[in-house]
Amino acid sequence: MEETKLISLTINGRSVEARPKETLLAVARRYGFNIPTLCDHKAVLPYGVCRLCVLDVKWGKRSKLVVSCVYEPGEGDVVETDSERVKHTRRLILELLLARCPQVAQVRRLAKEYGAAKPRFSVPEGTAIGERCILCGLCVRVCKEVIGQSAIGYCNRGGERKITSPLGVDSEKCIGCRACVHVCPTGALHFEDNDGERVMKELHTHLSMAKCMVCGDSFATQKQLTGLKGRTAVLIETLETCPACRRKRTCREMEENQFSGKQSKARGNSHV
Numbered sequence: 001m002e003e004t005k006l007i008s009l010t011i012n013g014r015s016v017e018a019r020p021k022e023t024l025l026a027v028a029r030r031y032g033f034n035i036p037t038l039c040d041h042k043a044v045l046p047y048g049v050c051r052l053c054v055l056d057v058k059w060g061k062r063s064k065l066v067v068s069c070v071y072e073p074g075e076g077d078v079v080e081t082d083s084e085r086v087k088h089t090r091r092l093i094l095e096l097l098l099a100r101c102p103q104v105a106q107v108r109r110l111a112k113e114y115g116a117a118k119p120r121f122s123v124p125e126g127t128a129i130g131e132r133c134i135l136c137g138l139c140v141r142v143c144k145e146v147i148g149q150s151a152i153g154y155c156n157r158g159g160e161r162k163i164t165s166p167l168g169v170d171s172e173k174c175i176g177c178r179a180c181v182h183v184c185p186t187g188a189l190h191f192e193d194n195d196g197e198r199v200m201k202e203l204h205t206h207l208s209m210a211k212c213m214v215c216g217d218s219f220a221t222q223k224q225l226t227g228l229k230g231r232t233a234v235l236i237e238t239l240e241t242c243p244a245c246r247r248k249r250t251c252r253e254m255e256e257n258q259f260s261g262k263q264s265k266a267r268g269n270s271h272v
Contacts, residue, residue, distance in 0.1 A: 009077040018073045025053050025068040033081050035068060036090065036110055038097075038185055039136035044145050046070045049137050050097075052110070054089050056080040065089060087114060095119040101131050104186045125159045132188035133163060139180035139189060149173045152180065152203055165203045176200060176207040176221035193218060212242035219243065 006017040011028055018027040023046060028035050039050040048067040055068045058078040065085065073079070080086065094111040099121040101107055111117050135154075140163060144150045151174035155164055165171035176198045181189045190201045198207045198221050209218035210225050219242035228239055238246065 007073055007075050009073050009075070009079060011079045012081055021072060023069055024055060024057075024066065024071045024073045024077075024079065027073060028055070028068065028079070028081060035081060037069065038106065038134060039138060040069050041138055041142070041183055043183065044138065044141040047137055047141060050134070051093050052090055054086055056083040056086050090114050091116045095121055097134055099123055100127055101134055101186065103130050104132055104134065106185060107134065127159055132186045134186055134188075135161060135163065136185060137163075138183045138185065139163060142179045142183045147175070147177055147179050149175060151175075151205075163202075165205060169204055171200075171203060171205045174200060174203060174205040174207070175223040175227055176205065177224050210240065212245055213237070213240045214245040214249075215242060217242055217244075 004020060006019060008015065008017055009027075010016070011031060011033060014031070016027060016031050018024070025035055025037070025040065025046075035055070036052045037050060038052055039047055040053065046069040048070040051067060053068045054065045055071075056063060056079065057066050057071070057073075058080070059076070090110075091114045094107065094114055094116040096119070097104075097107045098111045098116060098119045100123065102123075108117075111119070137154075140153055143152055151171045152163055152165055154161060155168075156162060165174065176191070178191055178200075180200075180203075181191055188202070192199045192201060193209065196209045196211075196218055198209055199205070200207070207221040207223055210220050210222050211217065212219050225239055228234070229236065232239075241249070
């Protein structure tokens with residue numbers, strides 16, 4: 001088997017090694033360097049949209065800023081994670097984000113850390129008061145790459161750019177799985193379960209809920225379960241049971257197996 005050749009580079013004066021195809025962000029974090037990000041998530045492919053993870057890479061007298069979540073380091077790279085150029089760039093990005101989403105705690109915290117607590121920019125025209133969406137695209141990517149639905153996407157340009165369902169109406173592709181809500185880093189997306197219906201609020205989508213075959217509580221959408229039945233080998237009885245009832249059944253089965261094991265062991269000892 002051919003030995004995998006590691007790539008040698010330097011980060012803040014420290015010699016490190018990168019694996020083939022490993023991003024610079026992954027290398028830096030693996031060696032304990034703190035790099036801020038808002039659009040990075042292990043569930044989806046790197047996208048490089050928030051630009052906060054910029055790092056300074058040098059080759060001799062040449063250097064450039066790279067987006068570390070999509071940049072694969074080369075042999076001999078000299079990297080700085082907190083150079084003045086890096087700090088200045090992050091400060092500018094955070095000023096823009098803070099102007100768009102002044103209520104988002106993560107943005108405010110990072111802006112304060114980089115000295116951008118008072119942005120020089122005004123709120124873009126068309127931006128709603130209390131806007132929380134930073135357009136990181138995590139919801140769009142998880143819907144497409146992980147769930148395989150592509151139920152949401154971008155619309156408009158400039159300050160009016162936003163994420164929504166096609167034409168801003170009920171999305172036929174949305175299955176109400178809530179993956180987009182869970183990966184959103186700023187709490188910009190919400191859902192509500194009420195009277196047997198799940199409403200994906202910002203995505204203008206209403207879906208009928210399925211009831212647990214054991215306790216009768218609503219726990220998932222009909223569309224979600226229908227999709228899973230064709231894509232998984234999990235038993236129908238398990239799919240149509242809510243997580244709470246599944247846990248109870250698992251605990252009960254474990255207790256029964258332990259009891260049976262003790263009885264078997266006792267019978268074996270009685271023959272000794």
